[in-house]
Amino acid sequence: MTILASSPLRAHSIGEIALFARAEFEKRIEDARSAMTRYRLDAIVLTSEANIEYLAGFETQFAWNTPSRPWYFVVPRAGSPIAIIPEIGETNWLLTSWCQNIVTWPSPRPHDEGISILTQHLGQVGRSYGRIGFEIGPESRIGMPVSDVFRLQAAIGGEMVDCTLLMAELRVLKSAAEISRIRHICQIAGQTFDDLPSFVNVGDSEREICRKFAADLLLKGADKAPYTSIGSGQGGYDSIIMGPTNRRVAVGDVLMLDTGARYGGYFCDFDRNFSFGRPTDEVLRVNEALWLATEAGIQAARPGRTAADVFTAQATVLSRYGFDIGNVGRFGHGLGKVLTEPPSNAPSDKTVLKPGMVLTIEPSASFGDGRIMAHEEDLVITEDAADLLTPRADREIVVIA
Amino acid sequence: MTILASSPLRAHSIGEIALFARAEFEKRIEDARSAMTRYRLDAIVLTSEANIEYLAGFETQFAWNTPSRPWYFVVPRAGSPIAIIPEIGETNWLLTSWCQNIVTWPSPRPHDEGISILTQHLGQVGRSYGRIGFEIGPESRIGMPVSDVFRLQAAIGGEMVDCTLLMAELRVLKSAAEISRIRHICQIAGQTFDDLPSFVNVGDSEREICRKFAADLLLKGADKAPYTSIGSGQGGYDSIIMGPTNRRVAVGDVLMLDTGARYGGYFCDFDRNFSFGRPTDEVLRVNEALWLATEAGIQAARPGRTAADVFTAQATVLSRYGFDIGNVGRFGHGLGKVLTEPPSNAPSDKTVLKPGMVLTIEPSASFGDGRIMAHEEDLVITEDAADLLTPRADREIVVIA
Structure with missing residues (x-):
């Protein structure tokens, strides 16, 4: 495993949050x-x-x-x-x-x-x-x-x-102190995602990438990185929940990393996508649809709306692009002390959203011959528009040259 | 968090073991x-x-x-x-x-x-x-x-x-392929323990030490490091199972790290002790008793003997030194796909040892005013003398100057 001299693994931790009163x-x-x-x-x-x-x-x-x-x-x-x-x-x-x-x-x-x-x-x-x-x-x-x-x-x-x-x-209703912990771990993981192109290389195996990714999360201040799922493949991947395999990433691959990292007993849960070399038109189109579906999910995440409404807002964008809803069963969920908590952003979940609820917005689209891609962000419901806890993903997929 | 230029965090992974047939x-x-x-x-x-x-x-x-x-x-x-x-x-x-x-x-x-x-x-x-x-x-x-x-x-x-x-x-009876995975993760953790003095410094908090320790395990090839307990204190610590606190290590401290790290679905589980500066005579004496108790446990871990015999062999050495048995309830346990598996090296566990069983040998001694120290190694029972899976700890406690 090669780690560059400019490796983020030398980065400093971003400090500690106060204990609960x-x-x-x-x-x-x-x-x-x-x-x-x-x-x-x-x-x-x-x-x-x-x-x-x-x-x-x-x-x-x-x-x-x-x-x-x-x-x-x-x-x-x-x-x-x-x-x-x-x-x-x-x-x-x-x-x-x-x-x-x-x-x-x-x-x-x-x-x-x-x-x-x-x-x-x-x-x-x-x-x-x-x-x-x-x-x-x-x-x-x-x-x-x-x-x-x-x-x-x-x-x-x-x-x-x-x-x-x-x-x-x-x-389900998080206090200000709980939200600050979730925001803290979201920011840590956001920095790791930002730095990822500097420590992941063509030829790395998925296992190596996951280890470097988790190590970087820890060195930036995560207490634990229990969930680091990864998908890679030419023009898309085939699972959004799998652990790492020995597959080595190659030019033409799309790489997705999803992290449930933990700080002070609270999780973040979001992913990012990367393209090794120039993405195909199909990848660009799926990525655009997912980014817009996430936008719609964020917009729908307001008090008085339901978890089902948040699903529908995302599904509507994806259908407009002609994508299958896939087999995930929901487009996001509650988040906190556990990686997945109620409610489910799914058609059958009529939970009414209230300020203090923390949700993931997680649209996924199936396409081609068994491929899938997903986007994910974390937010907290407020009196007004949702407050994003993750640094919002760029609209364009990040290219690793 | 300061990481030295010669940091082991730049070390290379030590390779992958073959999949199960x-x-x-x-x-x-x-x-x-x-x-x-x-x-x-x-x-x-x-x-x-x-x-x-x-x-x-x-x-x-x-x-x-x-x-x-x-x-x-x-x-x-x-x-x-x-x-x-x-x-x-x-x-x-x-x-x-x-x-x-x-x-x-x-x-x-x-x-x-x-x-x-x-x-x-x-x-x-x-x-x-x-x-x-x-x-x-x-x-x-x-x-x-x-x-x-x-x-x-x-x-x-x-x-x-x-x-x-x-x-x-x-x-409980491990195959050769399973044992090679446990040995592999034991070797990885052994290297991390060897390198630890180069990346842990006086003034580091227990939390920072645990994060660097876990990151190093991952970069050396562990899949996960779910269990990284730590104890530190002047002339001994007060718990062998606690997660990290914000306490900063100081000269005169004894530091203990215990790791349940995982490779290919199998755990190691062992600890090491370090002294910041010159250890006290009391620490030297406890350390010597624990090292000899571990030796006795390793010697007793043979086919035909029981898990209780492995306890007694360790307890006998500790009593000779006048140490309380403490509140741990056992001196080691089975190890494999879970951090702790049957049997328990405890007086009531009459499980007869057989070749292929993997055990931890884990004596602990209570002393002074609520202090405790523990040693731990992992081994596999063979037809003859046990085969140590961990690199055996030095008899002298490692001093971090």
């Missing part, structure tokens, strides 16, 4: 409790990275990289929240979370990974509704073994219902 | 079917990254970074395996998996994310036992919403039982 977490907990009343829940039991970090402020890489030990954060509708966590995590929890109320168990302990403690605490929660919320609904991944879910279900003496939608409802 | 997957499927007979299962339904990748060869970043869409790989005890996946993943699946038998649905489709297709296919599976395996057991995280597990449970007309243990049993 205590008041930010107090408001989140208060909002969660109001929502629990509305959803008729006595408590919620959180097990996933995004939801625990959102309400407790607990920051760790460990818990989410090893499935050996589960981690529980219980927020009752009334009374103190409590963390029920493996003993190994005590220091990490106390140093990063506002919640200092914790119980631990020595883990790994396969026959009882916190379940008896959790059952006992849920037994002490005040019962108004006889319902406890767990992350079991749409787009959820619970952070514990399902066999333990079954055991808890039998033990807690109440109804186990979903709290994924409740949490999504809280998380 | 078709025969490797045929053997895995054959072994899975034998295990299904032993466990009395008519089929297994896989949803997690490690297990789908292991049996189907499907490689993707997308599926595991967004929870919007679940992915299913069904292996019946008799008959053809089938992938039931979102339409957006068709190209990615067909280009990376040996299994070309797929069914797709247009996703996101919140009211039916593949569940009706999955139910239908499971209805057609030959029934000998009336039991279907799902990833619900110890240390599992299922890759689908639990509400869909409940729906399936009601629909499939048979017992839903665990297949996590079955899959762990298959995966």
Whole structure:
């Protein structure tokens, strides 16, 4: 792998954003409790990275990289929240979370990974509704073994219902502090995309390009670059979600990189396209249609409109150019602590947009013999026109000579 | 962030390992079917990254970074395996998996994310036992919403039982091709640790160090560096699992970096300690005890001995030095497609070691006022003495002047 002397890999990080204020977490907990009343829940039991970090402020890489030990954060509708966590995590929890109320168990302990403690605490929660919320609904991944879910279900003496939608409802409206983190990581990735022509060369493999791309994101200040998908091919690529292959880029290729990079627990998610040498007329036409579709999506992203409207605005431009809608199923989605969050910019999603929602605008067009191209930008809904969080892509595709 | 002119960030990648042969997957499927007979299962339904990748060869970043869409790989005890996946993943699946038998649905489709297709296919599976395996057991995280597990449970007309243990049993014995990938990523990380003194400086924050460390891993050929924990402090640190903080390293600090980096779907997991300036006598003594405990663990890691024996060998050395066992709960664990896999080197784990098992040897010692230090190496059990996959740490702690 060759890195040029003028490599952006020597670039300086662009600084750190302030930590969340205590008041930010107090408001989140208060909002969660109001929502629990509305959803008729006595408590919620959180097990996933995004939801625990959102309400407790607990920051760790460990818990989410090893499935050996589960981690529980219980927020009752009334009374103190409590963390029920493996003993190994005590220091990490106390140093990063506002919640200092914790119980631990020595883990790994396969026959009882916190379940008896959790059952006992849920037994002490005040019962108004006889319902406890767990992350079991749409787009959820619970952070514990399902066999333990079954055991808890039998033990807690109440109804186990979903709290994924409740949490999504809280998380969909971003605070100013959250938006500044998303904007920060969008700016970092924007700089990496700007510098990319200086460190990617004809002959590089997709794998090499992804590694240099991710390394540059880190050196510019991203905490992590978990998602770096890439597509390359003559006059277009054939997938917008694939990981890197050993294919080497050549003159005549279109290259697309899409990044879900992370800063302070928040993601950016956008892509850029590059042409190695002069693009074909077909590529120019697809690129123009996608750029205009993105413009239309940005224009449509206003309070009172729906996620479906944002889809339709993009689809209308693409149909005018005669392009197939493709198999992606949507033209963008919510974005925040997870790379993809509700809503979906899709015909069936009638979510009404409100100030503070962060969306990707992501039109894709299928053409030719199984080829596809996509554009993507991130924005936040405001009272008026959307506020773009990503530096807007040039209208003309960037050419790497 | 300052990067020296002689920075290892300009280093060249150390090449690529060959793809798995078709025969490797045929053997895995054959072994899975034998295990299904032993466990009395008519089929297994896989949803997690490690297990789908292991049996189907499907490689993707997308599926595991967004929870919007679940992915299913069904292996019946008799008959053809089938992938039931979102339409957006068709190209990615067909280009990376040996299994070309797929069914797709247009996703996101919140009211039916593949569940009706999955139910239908499971209805057609030959029934000998009336039991279907799902990833619900110890240390599992299922890759689908639990509400869909409940729906399936009601629909499939048979017992839903665990297949996590079955899959762990298959995966615990690594093939030569798997071991070469783990060795490869261990060597990459070893080079990064060797070069670390040239790119880490007094005054760097833990966050900056982690970013440079991860970037260097990528540029040397790691695919991903999802886990980069760090500890720093005067004469020792206070956690071996924490993510980076804004703390800046100073003369008199001990710095520990632990990496779960990934190549070709396999992890390394080991750490190194560094002293900024001359280490204290206490640090030297802890370091010596940990190095000797690791030696003892390596010596004990032989076929016929148990994971508990590997724990005891390490603990015996540490007790001789008068150190507390600490709150980690084990002194190493299995390693492979996941950062931590069974077995646990813990008193209660009587797993008998066999050639092909890959283990970490990871003693940790608590001392002073809440301080801890840890060492870690990775090895593979052979017919005779264990084969070290990591370049063995120097006996003396590395000093950064």
